[in-house]
Every structure is written in C-alpha cells, then in structure tokens.
Amino acid sequence: MIIDSHTHYGFGSPWGNFSPEFIIEVIGDSVDYAICSNLEGIDSIYPKSELDCNLDIIRIAKKYNKLLPLAVCQVDKSLDNHVMKFLLTEYPQFIGLKFHPECEKLSATSPKYNKYLNLAREFKKPCLFHSGHIKSRFSSPKIIYEKAKEFPDVPIILGHLSTGPKESHIEAIKIMLESIENEDATLYCDTSWIDLETGDLEDVIMLIESLKNTSKGDYTNRILWASDAPIGGFNQSNELYRKNLDNFKVKINSYFDDEQLVNKLLYFNARDLYGL
Ligand SMILES: [Zn+2]
Numbered sequence: 695m696i697i698d699s700h701t702h703y704g705f706g707s708p709w710g711n712f713s714p715e716f717i718i719e720v721i722g723d724s725v726d727y728a729i730c731s732n733l734e735g736i737d738s739i740y741p742k743s744e745l746d747c748n749l750d751i752i753r754i755a756k757k758y759n760k761l762l763p764l765a766v767c768q769v770d771k772s773l774d775n776h777v778m779k780f781l782l783t784e785y786p787q788f789i790g791l792k793f794h795p796e797c798e799k800l801s802a803t804s805p806k807y808n809k810y811l812n813l814a815r816e817f818k819k820p821c822l823f824h825s826g827h828i829k830s831r832f833s834s835p836k837i838i839y840e841k842a843k844e845f846p847d848v849p850i851i852l853g854h855l856s857t858g859p860k861e862s863h864i865e866a867i868k869i870m871l872e873s874i875e876n877e878d879a880t881l882y883c884d885t886s887w888i889d890l891e892t893g894d895l896e897d898v899i900m901l902i903e904s905l906k907n908t909s910k911g912d913y914t915n916r917i918l919w920a921s922d923a924p925i926g927g928f929n930q931s932n933e934l935y936r937k938n939l940d941n942f943k944v945k946i947n948s949y950f951d952d953e954q955l956v957n958k959l960l961y962f963n964a965r966d967l968y969g970l
Contacts, residue, residue: 696725696939697964700822700853700886700920701761703754704733704747706740709925714754714761720923722932724939727762728923729964730755731792731822735766744768744777752785762968764792764822767810770800775809782817789968790820795833797824802838811845820849820882820967827858828865835866842879849967851918852883855901863888863897867904870916874908882967884920885959890928890938895945902950902959915966919959 703717712733721728732754734740735747742750744766751763765781765788772778782788791814795802802823814821826833835856842850856866866883873879889895905913919942923929928938947956964970 695961695965696727696919697762697961697970698725698728698921698923699851699884699918699964701728701730701923702733702736702925703730703761704736704738706738707733707925708737709733710930712924714758717924718758718760720929720932720935721760722936724932724936725760726961727760727970729764729789729822729920729968730761731764731766735768736792736794737797744772745781748781748785748788752787755787762789762970763787764790765819766792766794768798769793769795769804769806769810770798772809775813778810778813782813782819788819789970790814790822792822794824795837796826796830799832801832802841807841808844811841811848814848815845818969820851822851822853822884825852825854825856825866825883828856828862829858835862835869839869839873839879839881842873842881846877846879849880849882851967852881853920854887854922855883855885855897857887860897863901867901870913871904871908874905874910874913874916877910882916882918882963884918885942886920886922887926890926893938893941895942895949898942898946899949902946902955914955914958915963917959918964918967 703714732747732751734742755763856862
C-alpha cells in the first residue's frame with residue numbers, strides 16, 4: 695500500500711490547469727490513495743470561495759475514491775470559522791486542513807489562524823501547511839513552529855519540509871528535533887520537492903537519519919512521503935511520477951536496508967496520522 699500525502703487538482707493555478715482526471719492519470723496505479731486539495735481555493739485565476747472549492751473536492755472525491763480530501767482554509771478572507779465548521783460537521787470525509795501562508799501572504803504566526811486550529815483540535819484533524827524558504831516571512835518552518843507551539847496537541851505538517859535549498863532543510867530538521875526534544879509541538883513533514891533536482895535523496899536521508907536518532911528515540915513516524923503532483927515538471931506524467939517513487943523506494947531501501955522503514959514512509963505513517 696502507498697499513500698501520496700500531498701497532491702492537488704485545480705484550474706487556473708500559476709503552475710497550470712489540472713483537472714481531477716489529470717491527477718488520477720498522473721498517480722495511475724502507482725499509489726492506493728492521494729491526499730488532495732483544490733488549488734482553486736488556494737491560488738487560481740478562477741478563484742473559488744472556501745465553501746465552493748471544498749464542496750467541489752467532496753464531489754470529486756466521491757467520484758474518484760483514491761482522492762482523500764483536505765479542506766482548504768482561506769484564513770485571511772474569512773471573518774470567522776462558520777464555513778469550515780459547517781464543512782467539517784457535514785463532511786467527515788475531510789481528513790485534514792490545508793493552509794498556504796505564502797499564497798495568502800499571511801504569516802503563519804497571525805492570530806487569524808487560531809480560529810481554524812481550534813477547529814482542527816475540536817475535530818481532530820491534522821493540518822498541512824505549505825512550508826517555504828527558511829527566510830520566508832510568511833511560511834518559514836520557524837514561523838510555522840511558533841504557531842504549532844500554541845497548539846501542541848494538533849499535528850502540523852511542514853509541507854515540503856521547507857522549499858529552500860539544503861540550508862533550509864538543515865534548519866527545518868533542527869526545528870523538528872527541537873520540537874521533539876522540548877515536546878512543545880507535534881510537527882510532521884512531507885518529502886515533496888526535496889532532492890528532486892538531483893534525485894540523490896541526500897537531504898531526505900539526512901532527515902530520516904536525524905529523526906531516527908533523536909534524544910527521545912526513533913521519530914521517523916513524523917515523515918510522510920509525498921509528491922505535490924501535478925505541480926512541478928517532474929510530476930506531469932505517470933511515467934515521471936512512477937520514476938520518482940521508484941527512485942525513493944530504491945535509494946532509501948539501499949541506504950537503510952530497512953523495508954519496514956520504507957513502508958512506514960510510504961504508507962503507515964500517513965495511515966496512522968490521519969486515522970485511515
Ligand atoms: Zn500543496
């Protein structure tokens with residue numbers, strides 16, 4: 695079994711037009727489930743309201759049951775959390791919440807996020823944050839950690855670990871270790887975009903190695919394999935998608951010689967986190 699923990703569909707995004715059928719075609723038979731959110735509620739020239747973009751993905755997920763929906767949160771646009779509360783109450787199939795501080799140009803430390811994180815706590819939903827460059831004033835892992843500390847019992851996923859270069863990854867790993875050491879936040883991360891230019895998985899290996907050997911023991915359960923498909927040229931066909939997935943399996947298995955670990959990263963960690 696394999697779960698891709700970070701995927702999308704949606705028309706009019708700066709990265710392209712992606713129909714639901716296209717993401718289904720890209721993932722093909724390679725994975726069993728893809729955790730998905732609608733870009734039309736995040737960044738699109740055809741923007742949809744929080745209500746409409748999320749009702750849309752409920753309809754799509756009913757048609758394609760491989761897609762497990764995340765509810766997109768428009769933190770800056772909404773005055774209160776009534777729409778999200780309605781969505782989470784009426785549609786328990788939402789497995790978590792999705793935040794994009796970079797697209798909203800709203801720092802993850804803003805108190806405006808609290809109304810949503812309170813819902814995440816109430817409905818027991820993990821929260822996937824886009825996590826940007828370590829220098830980003832909206833979505834650096836450090837900034838997200840600050841907010842995560844206010845909600846230590848809510849699992850917060852650093853999407854892409856951090857989108858910056860190696861220095862950003864090193865810093866994001868340090869932050870994860872600090873949160874584990876101090877037990878003051880529940881941080882997860884996903885592996886989308888890390889090392890995709892080189893394919894050597896050097897930084898992914900550094901991440902796994904660090905979380906495997908924390909002062910509190912093995913915390914590799916905090917790492918989720920993900921692609922961010924269909925965003926990125928390397929995610930635009932099933933052939934390329936499968937190639938990256940196979941590369942991940944082969945490189946991680948040959949480095950750690952631990953099939954159980956690979957299965958955790960590809961499936962069990964996401965299953966346990968989202969209670970699937
Ligand atoms: Zn995303």
